[in-house]
Amino acid sequence: MPPEERFVPRFAAEPSQEELPYGRWAERLAQEFLSAILRLEGEEDLGEPSTIVWYPDRSWHGHTYVPATAMTSTGYELFGYVRFRPGVASGEEEDEEPSDFSAYADFTDDTAERNPDWKLDLCEETIGSWRGEAGAVAAMTLVWGRPLIPGGHIITAELADLAVDQCPLIEERFTLIAPDDYRHDLLEIKLFDARGRELARESLYAGEDEDGKDEDEAGEEAARG
Numbered sequence: 001m002p003p004e005e006r007f008v009p010r011f012a013a014e015p016s017q018e019e020l021p022y023g024r025w026a027e028r029l030a031q032e033f034l035s036a037i038l039r040l041e042g043e044e045d046l047g048e049p050s051t052i053v054w055y056p057d058r059s060w061h062g063h064t065y066v067p068a069t070a071m072t073s074t075g076y077e078l079f080g081y082v083r084f085r086p087g088v089a090s091g092e093e094e095d096e097e098p099s100d101f102s103a104y105a106d107f108t109d110d111t112a113e114r115n116p117d118w119k120l121d122l123c124e125e126t127i128g129s130w131r132g133e134a135g136a137v138a139a140m141t142l143v144w145g146r147p148l149i150p151g152g153h154i155i156t157a158e159l160a161d162l163a164v165d166q167c168p169l170i171e172e173r174f175t176l177i178a179p180d181d182y183r184h185d186l187l188e189i190k191l192f193d194a195r196g197r198e199l200a201r202e203s204l205y206a207g208e209d210e211d212g213k214d215e216d217e218a219g220e221e222a223a224r225g
Helices: 023-038 215-224
Strands: 058-060 063-071 077-085 099-108 120-131 137-147 154-159 162-168 174-180 187-192 198-203
Touching (some): 058 174, 063 137, 120 187, 137 187, 162 174
Antiparallel strands (some): 063 077, 137 174, 187 198
8 A cells, every 4th residue: 555645643532432321420421511511600691501412422542522512591502521531441340430520611602503504513622632744733623513414324524535533423413533723634524324425514614714714704804904
């Protein structure tokens, strides 16, 4: 085989190891996520969160990430994740319970309900970095969400059409961990059906120009110039 053109980490995260959270485990994760939401108080009238929706777990760099979303009574969407160190597996049992819990939360009013043209509902957050050739750095990015069209089977994260992670849909939800913004390449998230046919794709930078500015901001600057 010829040398790879793009030397980047591919499929760096472990695939999902557990079912979607439920029962006492879901309650434990919810405590952490709700604590992170409380730290947002004072920024906006966020209202009361509804039922938390959990997404598949993914593990990278010694931590497991379980993303979450929840709508609020005032129409915002809360999004974030719970991070922890998993128990150490030994044979069929685990020697230790999960530990070192922490959580991140944020909010948005740019929701799928307000964007009927969306085909994918995505959330993302940078969780680390990877140093590549000639000082280039990739932003290791946690991406989670759900398709808004039927027929999907698997989701991929791609840099310049090179797959760097993938996740089968689990109850119409997915989680990815992939390098982003590396050597001018930006992540695209693609949805495929069971036959490998592409159904939808979405950039994490939709609505931004090449300089990373919102289209509205770019237009205002052009008008002022």
